[in-house]
Amino acid sequence: MVLSEKQKELIERIGVFHEHKGMQPLVGRIIGLMLIHDNAEVTFDEIVDLLGVSKSAVSNALTFLQAKERVVYTTKPGDRKRYFKLKIHDWKENFTKDIVGIVEIQKFLAEVLEERKDKDSEFCAQMRDFSNFLEFFRHEIPSLFERFKKKYS
Template identity: 30%
Template sequence: MVSCKAEDEFIENFGLFMESHSIFPRIAGRIYGYLLICSPPHQSAKDLVNRLRITKSSVSSMMRLLLQSKLVEEINLPGERPRYYRIKERGWENIFLENLQAFSAIRALLGEGRSLLDNREAEMLDRIEELDELYAFFEKEMPPLIERWKKFRKKEIKR
């Protein structure tokens, strides 16, 4: 339950970052930030309550978010009753991958819009096709990018 100013600042900034990018509520961001730097890397709900000065109901609901999005995982320590929480490996990586689905979703939508403009002069189509091409490009480029990432990651692990 030791706290220090630099840590507090990091935790707070992390929470603010997550909130301002509307990724997660502030408290969820603070929990995640703390789990990135705490020792040991696993902490109980009670630890979080004490360290972050938040209520246990906040921990409960925010932790549900973090667990659902698979950024944090639960562990049990033998002989200890409380659950512990820690950063889950590859959390963000997996979220990135899942988000690629949004590309196909918006392209499907744009296809609907495109069909409303059938039999129009080409100029009428430009605005919607420009957007569709952007997403088509990403759909094409993302899989190889991911492959490069996987190689990159393996190299880093060996290091």
């Protein structure tokens, strides 16, 4: 596969997006490559060649993506290569896990608010507001999925 300039630019933008989320730029670029690749899967060597990066950097990024359960690989009979692809078939489960992880912050905020002596301060009021939103959001997640299912089924 040969990448067009538009595809390269899109991959780069996806990389920058993920970098702003705290990941290494190459992690996002690999995700971008998998998203735009005609086969929706890439070999290790394709990643190295198409993105022009070192093997060690690709190895580290793929290890990270696999540990985060964002990428899986398959093999093909008679072919020793690994074919990496995004683990998108269970996106609802992954998304829910991410949201629940974020919402877990609410439990810590509740404990912090219990321990603070300045319960009437502006800081505590802002924490309570954030905590209340997270609690509300946690309860709304199931209904969001139900509304999505009704709309797109």
